[in-house]
Amino acid sequence: MSEPIILIQPDWIVPVEPQGSVLREHDLAIQGERILELLPRAVAAERHPQAERVTLPGHLVTPGLVNAHTHASMTLLRGVGDDLPLQRWLEERIWPLEGRLMSPGFVFDGAVLACEEMLRGGITCFNDMYFFPEAVADAARALGMRVSLGIIVVDFPSAYASGPSDYLRKGLELRDRLGDEALTSFCLAPHAPYSVSDDALRQVGILASELGLPIHIHLHETAGEITDSVARYGVRPIERLDALGLVGPDTIAVHAVHLSTGDLDRMARRGVSVAHCPHSNLKLGSGVAPAAEWLERGINVAFGTDGSASNNRLDLLAEARTGALLAKGVSGRAELWSAHELLHALTLAGARALGLDDRIGSLLPGKCADLVAFDLRRHEFQPVFDPVSQLIHAAGREAVAEVWIAGKRVVQTRQLCETAAQAIIPEVVSRTGMWQNRISDILSGNAAL
Amino acid sequence: MSEPIILIQPDWIVPVEPQGSVLREHDLAIQGERILELLPRAVAAERHPQAERVTLPGHLVTPGLVNAHTHASMTLLRGVGDDLPLQRWLEERIWPLEGRLMSPGFVFDGAVLACEEMLRGGITCFNDMYFFPEAVADAARALGMRVSLGIIVVDFPSAYASGPSDYLRKGLELRDRLGDEALTSFCLAPHAPYSVSDDALRQVGILASELGLPIHIHLHETAGEITDSVARYGVRPIERLDALGLVGPDTIAVHAVHLSTGDLDRMARRGVSVAHCPHSNLKLGSGVAPAAEWLERGINVAFGTDGSASNNRLDLLAEARTGALLAKGVSGRAELWSAHELLHALTLAGARALGLDDRIGSLLPGKCADLVAFDLRRHEFQPVFDPVSQLIHAAGREAVAEVWIAGKRVVQTRQLCETAAQAIIPEVVSRTGMWQNRISDILSGNAAL
Numbered sequence: 001m002s003e004p005i006i007l008i009q010p011d012w013i014v015p016v017e018p019q020g021s022v023l024r025e026h027d028l029a030i031q032g033e034r035i036l037e038l039l040p041r042a043v044a045a046e047r048h049p050q051a052e053r054v055t056l057p058g059h060l061v062t063p064g065l066v067n068a069h070t071h072a073s074m075t076l077l078r079g080v081g082d083d084l085p086l087q088r089w090l091e092e093r094i095w096p097l098e099g100r101l102m103s104p105g106f107v108f109d110g111a112v113l114a115c116e117e118m119l120r121g122g123i124t125c126f127n128d129m130y131f132f133p134e135a136v137a138d139a140a141r142a143l144g145m146r147v148s149l150g151i152i153v154v155d156f157p158s159a160y161a162s163g164p165s166d167y168l169r170k171g172l173e174l175r176d177r178l179g180d181e182a183l184t185s186f187c188l189a190p191h192a193p194y195s196v197s198d199d200a201l202r203q204v205g206i207l208a209s210e211l212g213l214p215i216h217i218h219l220h221e222t223a224g225e226i227t228d229s230v231a232r233y234g235v236r237p238i239e240r241l242d243a244l245g246l247v248g249p250d251t252i253a254v255h256a257v258h259l260s261t262g263d264l265d266r267m268a269r270r271g272v273s274v275a276h277c278p279h280s281n282l283k284l285g286s287g288v289a290p291a292a293e294w295l296e297r298g299i300n301v302a303f304g305t306d307g308s309a310s311n312n313r314l315d316l317l318a319e320a321r322t323g324a325l326l327a328k329g330v331s332g333r334a335e336l337w338s339a340h341e342l343l344h345a346l347t348l349a350g351a352r353a354l355g356l357d358d359r360i361g362s363l364l365p366g367k368c369a370d371l372v373a374f375d376l377r378r379h380e381f382q383p384v385f386d387p388v389s390q391l392i393h394a395a396g397r398e399a400v401a402e403v404w405i406a407g408k409r410v411v412q413t414r415q416l417c418e419t420a421a422q423a424i425i426p427e428v429v430s431r432t433g434m435w436q437n438r439i440s441d442i443l444s445g446n447a448a449l
Numbered sequence: 450m451s452e453p454i455i456l457i458q459p460d461w462i463v464p465v466e467p468q469g470s471v472l473r474e475h476d477l478a479i480q481g482e483r484i485l486e487l488l489p490r491a492v493a494a495e496r497h498p499q500a501e502r503v504t505l506p507g508h509l510v511t512p513g514l515v516n517a518h519t520h521a522s523m524t525l526l527r528g529v530g531d532d533l534p535l536q537r538w539l540e541e542r543i544w545p546l547e548g549r550l551m552s553p554g555f556v557f558d559g560a561v562l563a564c565e566e567m568l569r570g571g572i573t574c575f576n577d578m579y580f581f582p583e584a585v586a587d588a589a590r591a592l593g594m595r596v597s598l599g600i601i602v603v604d605f606p607s608a609y610a611s612g613p614s615d616y617l618r619k620g621l622e623l624r625d626r627l628g629d630e631a632l633t634s635f636c637l638a639p640h641a642p643y644s645v646s647d648d649a650l651r652q653v654g655i656l657a658s659e660l661g662l663p664i665h666i667h668l669h670e671t672a673g674e675i676t677d678s679v680a681r682y683g684v685r686p687i688e689r690l691d692a693l694g695l696v697g698p699d700t701i702a703v704h705a706v707h708l709s710t711g712d713l714d715r716m717a718r719r720g721v722s723v724a725h726c727p728h729s730n731l732k733l734g735s736g737v738a739p740a741a742e743w744l745e746r747g748i749n750v751a752f753g754t755d756g757s758a759s760n761n762r763l764d765l766l767a768e769a770r771t772g773a774l775l776a777k778g779v780s781g782r783a784e785l786w787s788a789h790e791l792l793h794a795l796t797l798a799g800a801r802a803l804g805l806d807d808r809i810g811s812l813l814p815g816k817c818a819d820l821v822a823f824d825l826r827r828h829e830f831q832p833v834f835d836p837v838s839q840l841i842h843a844a845g846r847e848a849v850a851e852v853w854i855a856g857k858r859v860v861q862t863r864q865l866c867e868t869a870a871q872a873i874i875p876e877v878v879s880r881t882g883m884w885q886n887r888i889s890d891i892l893s894g895n896a897a898l
Contacts, residue, residue, distance in 0.1 A: 075831075076832065078831070078832065078834075078839075078843055079832075079833070079834045079835060079838045079839060079842065079843065080834055082787065082788065082835075082838050082842065083777075083783055083784045083785075083787050084783055084784070085781075085782075085783040085784075086783075089783075113828060113829075113831065116828055116829070117828065117829040120829065121829075278774075278778075279774060281778060282774035282775060282777055282778030282779075283774055283777060283778070283783065283842075284777075284783055285777045285778060285780070285781045285782055285783030285784075286778070286781075287778060287781060288778050288779060308843070311842070312838070312839075312842040312843040313829065313842070313843045313844075314829075322771060322774070325727075325728060325731035325732055325771070326731060326775075328532075328731055328732060328733075328734045329727075329730060329731030329732070329734060329735070329736060329737050330731075330737060331734070332534075332734045332735075332736060333534075333734055334532055334533055334534040334535075334538075334732065334733055334734030335532045335533070335534075335734075336532075338531065338532050339531065379562060379565055379566065379874070379878055380562075380565070380566040380569065380570075380762065380763075382524075382527070382562065382878065382881050382885075383525065383527065383528075383881050383882070383884065383885035383888070384528070384885075385527075385528045385529055385885070385888075385889070386528060386531075389528045389531050389761070390527075390528060390761075393528065393531065393732075393760070393761040393762070394527055394528065394757070394761045394762045396845075398847045425828070429828055429831065432831050432832050433832070435832065436831075436832035436833075436834070439832070439834075440834065
């Protein structure tokens with residue numbers, strides 16, 4: 001027996017493919033985990049008379065948003081390192097705290113908080129890089145969320161692994177174990193050129209091409225990173241990565257703030273994707289990424305929130321709005337990055353970066369039904385000339401009303417509707433108070449050693 | 450008989466004066482329209498045993514936010530001019546639409562929508578510049594909101610007035626008529642150096658000093674404005690204004706994006722306030738204002754939303770966050786503009802710019818009880834190490850739960866509680882549909898002439 005058909009009936013459907021299309025008086029038919037078709041409401045009524053209907057007056061339906069870069073579990077460190085530049089932020093706050101706190105429990109609790117925040121903000125898929133990725137997988141599974149897990153690699157040891165080969169071994173084992181889960185995929189995630197040795201990077205490049213995995217790496221985040229690389233290796237970080245075989249169409253360059261013309265041309269030529277995290281770059285004083293130059297070259301640009309410790313929220317719509325405003329204001333070109341182009345960056349570009357654009361990122365029939373319905377009826381979103389403009393520039397994540405992932409409704413009238421989530425979240429929130437006390441004790445030097 | 454005392458009991462009170470202070474286990478006592486005192490909860494229980502209590506667990510109470518620059522009524526033009534630079538935005542969209550639509554009804558409806566949005570976003574006072582300011586006054590009064598009305602002056606005629614002396618005459622008459630209203634004050638509001646002649650500006654300067662009114666003017670918004678002024682007058686706009694007597698401690702320079710060192714030093718020396726509108730500046734491609742340079746010189750910086758046609762929202766917390774992130778990112782100095790400094794800019798600096806700092810802007814006893822309570826209990830704001838950091842960087846206007854203006858509760862559990870507003874808003878929202886249709890007709894060339 002075939003699965004039942006559900007007709008979703010908002011005021012506007014924006015399928016992202018074709019770009020700029022806004023369908024009115026249309027239904028989105030889903031069946032099981034897939035999109036069946038988009039069709040005029042009158043036709044849908046005739047063709048699917050028995051289908052369940054979800055009527056959404058005043059709502060806009062788009063593909064689910066794809067967060068192309070985060071460290072989900074760092075929600076527990078939200079706000080501990082304000083007003084510090086990247087190196088001091090890492091050395092005085094993040095690394096000492098992580099050194100004391102890192103454990104599967106810390107990673108799981110932080111990831112659950114993050115998944116709830118992301119879902120309620122319209123994010124259906126996130127690309128994570130952190131220790132104990134199995135705990136992130138558990139959190140995502142509990143909340144019904146799609147995740148791209150990073151097989152993290154870094155030179156220094158942690159509570160999770162002892163060194164590069166141990167990181168790789170543990171990540172690959174996890175991939176073998178979870179390989180069958182429909183909502184889970186993997187990236188190789190070497191932390192950054194400055195924190196991973198040539199040998200380990202070379203190994204990552206080989207694995208990436210053998211296994212067909214994307215490579216997810218922080219790159220050219222600060223000016224200092226480039227100066228240091230030139231001093232140490234004689235070349236810029238991206239040149240070093242390229243020589244090691246890590247720069248290609250499966251590479252996700254996170255940040256990519258400081259880029260010469262040569263770097264930009266290389267990225268364009270190699271088909272590299274960017275995960276643009278404007279809030280984190282600004283907040284850490286790293287700089288302003290060259291968005292106009294990316295767009296001119298047709299580079300695939302997705303958005304990422306980065307972790308909550310440097311943001312301090314997992315709000316992808318806010319990233320897109322700030323990204324567009326920055327691009328316009330810094331270049332002086334107000335025409336850059338229209339709302340429809342931004343929605344493409346938030347969805348299909350993210351899916352493409354993660355190698356998932358055959359499954360998600362747009363509302364083509366046959367793709368997974370990862371959907372968000374935004375309620376645009378609030379007075380502060382009126383009048384609505386273009387629902388996508390309103391979504392980006394007037395509204396934001398507070399407009400998220402309904403979310404489906406692979407055909408399953410996970411947010412309904414702004415609340416999580418997963419039974420598993422409803423059981424877990426109160427416990428996690430109560431443990432968040434405990435984590436907060438421990439963090440405060442560590443920061444004030446009162447923690448027992 | 451004295452008026453009853455109300456004790457407001459949140460988890461945190463941030464009075465802004467002294468800056469950085471965060472009071473826990475304290476009550477805020479208000480009486481009539483004034484703040485009576487801030488005192489430890491235990492003392493309050495003894496001293497005011499009969500007082501009404503408003504318990505707000507997990508809430509942060511701050512002074513009401515002051516929007517130092519807006520054109521409230523332009524909410525009706527929200528989203529009509531995306532992706533256009535300032536001159537094309539004005540000439541192709543805003544001026545033709547205003548030419549067709551301008552009327553007291555248009556101004557009133559737009560201002561009601563704006564007031565609702567601002568109140569629900571924690572803004573208790575706004576500084577407006579638009580035609581038919583009496584209609585803005587009517588809207589603010591209906592919603593119980595504090596307003597600084599602009600006595601607008603511009604060379605070109607409009608449906609409101611025929612020329613500079615008519616604008617001034619009408620504005621001053623309105624001031625005479627409304628002089629007794631406790632929530633209303635006035636600024637002289639010459640539109641911009643490029644749109645007001647020397648004679649009219651001189652007249653504004655004389656009136657400002659005779660009447661003790663602030664001067665609210667767009668200044669150095671674009672590079673082109675400066676080039677044009679140098680070509681036409683031989684001097685930069687701020688030099689011209691200074692020679693005409695319009696640059697002093699009562700001047701509010703709106704935008705102030707393009708400033709030479711000489712301009713900055715002049716502003717600091719003269720004690721000019723800035724109304725910083727980063728979203729509008731970025732969206733119109735005007736540029737990035739020199740916030741680090743303002744802060745270094747101790748210039749009084751307030752935030753403004755500008756109008757919804759160039760923003761497209763009246764969200765002052767978002768302006769502050771973007772302003773801080775921009776300042777950090779563009780200067781490379783992550784330490785700039787802490788959350789507490791931003792809250793000062795959002796409240797006391799705005800009050801000072803408007804000449805209202807003896808009445809509002811901080812929670813000193815004797816000041817008017819203009820207050821906002823932010824509910825920080827949502828999971829996406831956890832953990833809370835510093836409630837002001839969470840407010841600025843993790844939360845936003847969606848956290849606004851309660852608002853008081855001059856001791857009167859105007860927002861309760863996120864909804865307007867003014868009876869007058871409840872009657873008016875549904876009518877205004879229904880007319881918004883009518884305005885939207887007219888605007889669409891005009892933009893598509895289908896409007897009857």
